[in-house]
Every structure is written in C-alpha cells, then in structure tokens.
Amino acid sequence: MSAKPSILIVGAGAIGSFYGAILKRAGCAVSVVMRSEYDAVVANGIQINSELGELSYRPDHVYRDGDTPESAPDYLILCVKVLPGVDRAAMIRPWMGDNTRIVLIENGLDIERELADAFPANPVTSCLAFIAASRVAPGVVDHKAYGRLVMGSFPSGIDSETRALADLFIEGGIKIDLTEEVVGERWRKCLWNTPFNPLSVLANGADTATILDTEGGADLIRELIREVMAVAAADGYPMDENLIEKNIAGTRKMPPYKNSMALDYLNDRPIELDAVIGNVVAIAQKHKVSVPHLNTVLVTLRMRERLKQAESA
Template sequence: MSNKPSILIVGAGAIGSFYGAILKKAGCSVSTVLRSEYDAVKANGIRITSPLGDLSYRPDNVYRDGDTPTETPDYLILCVKVLPGVDRAALVKPWMGANTRLVLIENGLDIERELAEAYPANPLISCLAFIAASRTAPGEVEHKAYGKLVMGRFPEGIDDDCRTLADLFIEGGISIDLTEQVVGERWRKCVWNTPFNPLSVLANGADTLTILDTEGGEALIRELMKETMATAAADGHPLDEQLIEQNIDGTRKMPAYKNSMALDYLNGRDIELDAVLGNVVAIARHHGVPVPHLTTVLTTLRMREKLKAKA
C-alpha cells in the first residue's frame, strides 16, 4: 500500500489531466470528477502525448459530477475554468473532508477569495501553471511544452502541505517554485495572460506570433503589459520592468501558440474574461490607475458577449 496522499482532480481537462498524470507517476492514488468526458475516460483512461514521454494513465476512480463520494481526498485539485455562473465552492463541497487540502490550478487574479471564505478551516494552496497543453478529443491531451508550477499558501506563506505537494510534483518530473507571495506571482503571470488571452479573442483566435508580428501588434501588447504592471504596483505588488522584455522574448522563442482563451472562443465555449481581464480593470479603477488600452479590450469583448447572448 502506498503511504502517499490521495489526489482528486475536479476538472480533468488538459491542465487537470496533465498534473494528475504527474502525481500518478509519483505514485499517488489519482481520481477524477468529470462531466462531459466521463464515458471516454471510464472506458479508456486519459491519453497524454508529451515531450516528457507517454503520460497516459487510468485514474484510480472516475466519478461523475454529482456522485456521492465514499471517501474524501487528502488533496483536492480544482482545475475548472473560472467563469460567471460556475459556483466553484459548491462544485467541490461533496468532496471536501475535514483534512482535505484545497489546491487551485486556475488562471486569473483574485480567484481564491470565495473558496477561502467557503472553507476557512481547510488549507488553500494557490498554483500558477506555466504550460502549453490542449485537449484534442474526449480523454485525450496534447502537452506541447513546459509544465512548471509556482505555488504557495493563500494569502501568503509556505507550509508543510505546500512542501509535500511540491515534492510529489518534482518526483513526477516537473519543476516547482514555492513562493511566500502567491498573489504577487499571480500579478506576474497576468503580465502575459491579461494582454495575450483577450487580444487573441478579439483577433478571431489568433496565435501568439500572429499577434506579435502584425504591424502594431507588439506595440499594443507592450502597452497592455505596462498598464497591467502599473495596476499591480498600485495594488502593492511592484514588478521588474524587465518582465515585459522577458515575456515578449520568451513568447517569440515558443512555437506559434493558441492560448486557452483563444481555443475556448474558437470552440464556442465561454471565456474567462473576468478572471483574466475584468478583475485587473476593476482593481485599476479602485486604485485610480488609468488603463485605457485594457478598458478598450474589455469593453469590446463585453460587446461580443452581449451579441453572443442575443444569438
């Protein structure tokens, strides 16, 4: 019998499936809660192609959303999209035990608070994923590059729960950075996500290199990054100005990449507009920081959402 902690993945899409595979490789019991892909995963497991090798695995248990659990996990990893109308606190409630550590591997800013308030007695670990991965078919994932996680206790600090989970991910073959200030790290990631993701939707699902190589594209990305960093500084999380160059240089070194918001848009799914952009603009307004470019992108996407709702 393994003495390693039990893991439950709620939201086993591309991201949840990949990190479940890493923990499975480390010797953990890994189970999943699924909605639309239950039948495919129950029958065939999760198939993952990756530069790290074949990461395919069969979850120890495959649950439907709404099933009654027979036991609660040591770590519940939540990987669902942060969308309006999705009650994440209710989604995890059946699976939360007195000693369950709640782990978020999700995009966006100011996304932890509602869960911290719903489960004040449970440790909450917030993680940022630096990964290029996409779902190609039910139960099938293509991992293209990266995979590092930055993690810390919310709202701050590093504890033994973080260290235990970090060691398991490292044993499974990925890099981990532990941080005392996970909110500041979320701001750091926003410097890339907040410009590129929404702009890719406005550009009809454009990939990263199309955005950068279009006349005026890189200049626009720089302006959006500057406004994001000004908001972060006003919120108490100043960032190094070199981060803009690092992000653009790193993006140019990657293959042309359609980010998760672009893929959601192209496949007719809702996008994480508030988590990635709306919350940044709201915080800028709170601090009186002018963000005209971010506001224009947000307003235009709100128009698109209104048209979609009327269709």
C-alpha cells in the same frame, strides 16, 4: 497524511489531466471528476502526448458530477474555468473532507477568497501553471511546452502540506517554484494572461505567433503589459520593467500556441473574462490607474458577449 496522498482532480481538462498525470507518475492515487468525456476516460483512460515521456494513465476512479465519493481526498485539485455564475464552492463541497487541502490551478486574479471563505477549516494552496497544453479529443491532451508551477499557501506563506505537494510534483518530473507571496505571483502571471488571452479572442482565435508577428502586434502587447504592471504596482506588487521583454521573448520560443481563451472562443464556450482582465481593470479603477488599452479590450469583449447573448436568445 500518508507518504503518497490521495488526489482528486475536479475539472480534468487539459490542465487537470496533465498535472494528474504528473502526480500519478509520482506514485499517488489520482481520481478525476468528469463533467464531460466520462465514457471516453472510463474506456481509454487519459492519453497525453508529451515530450516529457509516457504520461498517459488510467485514473484510480472516474466520477461523474453528483456521484458519491468513496472517501475524501487528501488534496482536491480544482482546475475549472473561473466563470460568472459558476459556484466553485458548491462544485467541490460533496468531495471535501475535514482534512482535505484545496489546491487551485486556475487562471485569474483574486480567485482564492471565495473558496477560503466557504471552507475556513480547509487550507488553500494556490498554483500558477506555466504550460502550453490543449485537449484535442475526448480524453486526449497535447502537451506542447513547459509545465512549471509556482505554488504558495493562501493568502501567504508556505506550509508543510504545500511543500509536500511540491515535492510530489518534482518527483513526477516538473519544475516547482515555491513562493511566500502567491498573490504577487498571480500579478506576474497576469503580465502574460491579461494581454494575450483577451487579444487572441478579439483577433478571432489568433495564436501567439500571429499576435506577435503582425505589424504592431508586439508593441500592443508591450502596452498592455505596461498597464498591468502599473495596476500591480498600485496594488502593492511592483515589478521589474525587464519582465515585458522576457514575456515576449519566452512566448516567441514556444511553438505557435492557441491559449485557453482562444480555444474556448473558437469552440463557443464561455471565456474567463472577469478573472483574466475584468478584475485587473476593476482594481485599476479602485486605485485610479489609467488603463486605456486594457479598458478598450475589456469593453469590446463585453460588446461581443452581449451580441452573442442577444443572438442566442
């Protein structure tokens, strides 16, 4: 692998575009596969408004789904939503080479195995993004806060290629935490995603300030986090009770933020229901852990989805 490896972003929405910009600033060749907004990105590049400075860039190549790649990348970074019926292995297969490293920057729990099984010869690096960023127009991203990545090799450990990619992200200007136990870190990320994302949809796309400042809102978030922690402990990943208040305090420090699930709901796009909360409830059932608040949120959202499907039929 060269000193400055080639990067391909599959799913260049707000998250993929931002981390592509960081790697571009580190001197990498960064290309993107666009499912939409192709014309805007070809014409104007990717525009990113950020307090980190000038991050806007023109990708080295802009591909459509179905294009033939000029060469396989060193790192393929997958940033698409983890949705039922979306075959992520089929999505990336045309772009994979013998030595391509798969990198996931995606939400959810138990999302790596599908790709590790489909490409057993290609190692997987799993990343958790702690970021507030939104796509506000075709090819335009507002980066509101944070950007840290927690990274590790899947299913565990930290290999040399994961370290090399981490160094590139650091060179590009963001904080990286490497972990030997990335699955445990996914559980830690669930402490925020699993309560805030689904609840924002039930509250009609509410932002973080509305959720926390409504009477009873912060207490409901606390109960949801406690239930996630109980499931994580039963699955072998116990966590400190202090993380409940740390998550709430950290959320209060950021500007009012509509998370990705809220934006998907408001824009009539599918939501990552199973990846973010459904898998947590399924693991709770496996371990016989009672999660009444999480189950209520999940079942209510499934009712909403069923009604929406009936209306569109």
